[in-house]
Amino acid sequence: MKRKKILIVDDQLITLKMTTHILDTRYDIICAMSGTEAIALYKKERPDMILTDLNMPQMSGFELQNTLQEMYAEHIPIMFMTADESEEAESRGFENGAVDFIRKPFRADVLLRRVENILQNLDKIAGLKRAAETDPMTGLLNKASSQSEIGMMCRETPGTLMMIDLDSFKLVNDIYGHNMGDKILIRFAEIIQSAIRATDLAGRMGGDEFIAFCQHVKEESVIAEKTAYINEELMKSAREYMGDDMTIPLGASIGAVCVPDEGTDFLTVYQKADRALYTVKQNGKHGYAIFREAAKTKEKMPVAKTDIAREMMILGERGRGRGAYRLPEEQFALIYRFLVRMESNYHKENRLVIYRPVDERAAEKTEEFCDTVCRTLRASDVVTCREGKCVMILLMEMDNISCTLVLDRIAEMWAKNGAGYQFSHEVAVLADKE
Numbered sequence: 436m437k438r439k440k441i442l443i444v445d446d447q448l449i450t451l452k453m454t455t456h457i458l459d460t461r462y463d464i465i466c467a468m469s470g471t472e473a474i475a476l477y478k479k480e481r482p483d484m485i486l487t488d489l490n491m492p493q494m495s496g497f498e499l500q501n502t503l504q505e506m507y508a509e510h511i512p513i514m515f516m517t518a519d520e521s522e523e524a525e526s527r528g529f530e531n532g533a534v535d536f537i538r539k540p541f542r543a544d545v546l547l548r549r550v551e552n553i554l555q556n557l558d559k560i561a562g563l564k565r566a567a568e569t570d571p572m573t574g575l576l577n578k579a580s581s582q583s584e585i586g587m588m589c590r591e592t593p594g595t596l597m598m599i600d601l602d603s604f605k606l607v608n609d610i611y612g613h614n615m616g617d618k619i620l621i622r623f624a625e626i627i628q629s630a631i632r633a634t635d636l637a638g639r640m641g642g643d644e645f646i647a648f649c650q651h652v653k654e655e656s657v658i659a660e661k662t663a664y665i666n667e668e669l670m671k672s673a674r675e676y677m678g679d680d681m682t683i684p685l686g687a688s689i690g691a692v693c694v695p696d697e698g699t700d701f702l703t704v705y706q707k708a709d710r711a712l713y714t715v716k717q718n719g720k721h722g723y724a725i726f727r728e729a730a731k732t733k734e735k736m737p738v739a740k741t742d743i744a745r746e747m748m749i750l751g752e753r754g755r756g757r758g759a760y761r762l763p764e765e766q767f768a769l770i771y772r773f774l775v776r777m778e779s780n781y782h783k784e785n786r787l788v789i790y791r792p793v794d795e796r797a798a799e800k801t802e803e804f805c806d807t808v809c810r811t812l813r814a815s816d817v818v819t820c821r822e823g824k825c826v827m828i829l830l831m832e833m834d835n836i837s838c839t840l841v842l843d844r845i846a847e848m849w850a851k852n853g854a855g856y857q858f859s860h861e862v863a864v865l866a867d868k869e
Contacts, residue, residue, distance in 0.1 A: 438463050439554050440480060444473040444487035444499065445516065450539070454486065454516075457543045458550065470494025470502070477503060477511075484534070484553060489517035500533070512557055514549065516541070570639040572617065573624035581638030585648045586701030588636060589694050594650040595658060596694055598708040599627060599665070601643035602686040602720045611677055618676055619685075626668045630661045646705075653693050655725060662689050662723040679761055679809075686721030688712060697728060759812035759828070761805070767819035771829060771865075778865045785865045786838055788828040790858040797856040798823045804849060804858055811848045812841070826858070829865075838862060 440463045445451050448468070455464045465480050467473035470491060477485070485503075489496040500513050514535040534553050537546060568580035576584055589596065601623055608616040620643065627637050627645055637647040652658070665687045673685050690712025692704045711726040718724075762770070774785045790808070792798040805820035808828060812818065817829040830838060842860065849858070 439484070440465065440482040441550070442467065442473060442476060442480065442482040442485045442487075444468075444470065444485065444491070444496070446488065446491045450488065450516075454546070457546055458486075461547070462550070470496075470499040473499055474502060474506070483557065484512040484514065484550070486514050486516060486550070489515045489519060512553060514553060570624075573621055573639050575624050575628070575645070576636065576638030578638070578640050581636075581640060581646050582701055585636050585638065585646065588648050588650070589701050589704055590699050592650050592694075593653070594635075594648055594694055595652045596692050596704050596708050597647045597649065597658070597661075598640075598690040598705070598712045599645040599647060600688045600690075600712055600716070601645070601669075602688055603684045604643040606683045607677075607685070610683065615676065619673065622672045622676070623669060623687075626665055626672070629668075630664050648694075653696075658689070658691050658723055658725065662687065665689075666721055680763055682763065682766070684720075688715040688720045689723040690715060690726065691723060692726040697726060758809040758814065759816040759818045760814065761809050761818045761820070764819045764821060764827075767817060767827060767829070770817055774829065775865050783832045784834055786830040786833045787863050787865060788830060788838075788842070788860055790826040790828075790860045791824070793857040793859055797858060800856045801826060803852070804856070807848050807852050808845055811845050 438461070441458060442465045443451055443454050443458075444467045445454070446468055451466050451468065455466060458464055465476055465482060467476050471494060473485070473487065476482075485499075487496045487499055491499075494502075496513075496515050496517075500511070503511050512534045514537065515533050516537055516539055518539045520538065534556075535549055537549055568576060568584075570577040575581075585596070588594070601620070604616065604619065607619050623643075624637075624639065624645065627647060631637060631647055631649055635647060635649045637645065639645050649657075649661075669685055669687060673683070674681055677683075690708045690710065692708040692711060694704055697707050698704050707726040711724040714724040715722050771787065777783065778785065790804065792801055792804075797804075801823050802820060805818060805826045808826055809818050812828065812830075815831045817831075819827050821827070830841060833841065842862075849856075
């Protein structure tokens with residue numbers, strides 16, 4: 436378990452050494468001998484709490500607390516140490532937001548117990564805060580927290596803001612149901628999280644819309660790589676969840692904008708990223724576009740890649756597995772009709788093979804037999820399965836001898852996997868009858 440970090444501030448070296456000696460067996464300790472030094476260390480180290488002397492020259496403990504709270508606009512857990520026994524000092528400390536007050540000289544066991552109680556309470560508060568800030572389904576930041584946390588990052592750190600949209604998600608709910616839709620959303624969030632670093636932030640803006648900020652990333656090649664990775668992993672997972680015959684054109688469209696080049700205000704850069712996302716949607720989806728200001732690029736809208744290579748990427752099959760191309764029967768029929776038309780001009784000897792179970796026992800193995808066929812054939816061959824009825828195959832550019840060899844190979848593979856379950860077959864050369 437990661438140790439908590441405490442910043443101890445005191446202008447007396449002996450007090451620093453004594454307090455460090457008490458606490459450093461349980462906590463990571465950082466020391467400062469002035470308020471100015473403490474401010475610099477706080478920015479660098481971001482400790483879990485501060486234990487500071489109240490009465491120091493140049494900057495008192497109260498002044499240190501006020502300065503840090505003004506700089507970071509957040510509650511900073513501070514415990515004051517003082518030899519001042521007046522109730523006024525203690526009252527003022529709590530009014531300022533101190534979490535505790537301990538008088539010097541203090542006993543080691545008392546200090547340890549006080550610090551431990553503070554950090555335990557902070558953990559409880561942090562847990563409640565995380566629950567309030569987190570999208571319950573995906574575990575990413577929710578919309579309000581995304582705006583707040585990523586907005587702060589935009590103001591302080593250069594990088595790229597990405598709006599990430601899950602394309603064609605509604606079809607998942609319509610065809611496979613909302614339980615499957617939830618599984619896809621959760622997996623999509625995991626993929627986004629795995630595409631960014633631990634120092635980056637990701638959130639869900641609602642529905643199938645997500646957002647991420649990648650610190651110190653400005654290269655287009657990096658955005659392109661992340662886009663390709665997200666699309667590839669999404670398609671892999673979709674086929675695992677819904678089957679290899681899943682035909683929904685799932686994908687991710689990403690609109691990106693560079694910070695601070697295009698601004699540091701969250702709403703400003705968010706709107707620009709949204710415009711970039713719109714460009715992707717208008718140019719085929721499953722890609723990315725980067726917003727660039729018109730004055731800098733002489734373009735009124737962000738430019739998405741629209742050349743033929745991009746169109747081929749959009750049309751192409753993503754996450755292709757090994758073996759034959761398995762399709763639902765309706766789509767198989769379309770390819771069959773197209774090949775019949777081609778046959779009248781090109782005479783490629785494409786063949787249709789139909790396997791049928793010889794009995795009811797074999798009929799129950801039709802799906803398993805189809806899987807064996809797919810693994811045996813080439814990526815250019817096409818397969819469909821009418822469960823319990825038949826398996827149909829389109830063999831591309833296949834002469835009679837080659838076809839016999841392929842069918843023998845299927846029989847050999849099936850003998851290893853499904854011995855005792857027999858399938859008969861018929862073969863025909865595709866021909867245009869019109």
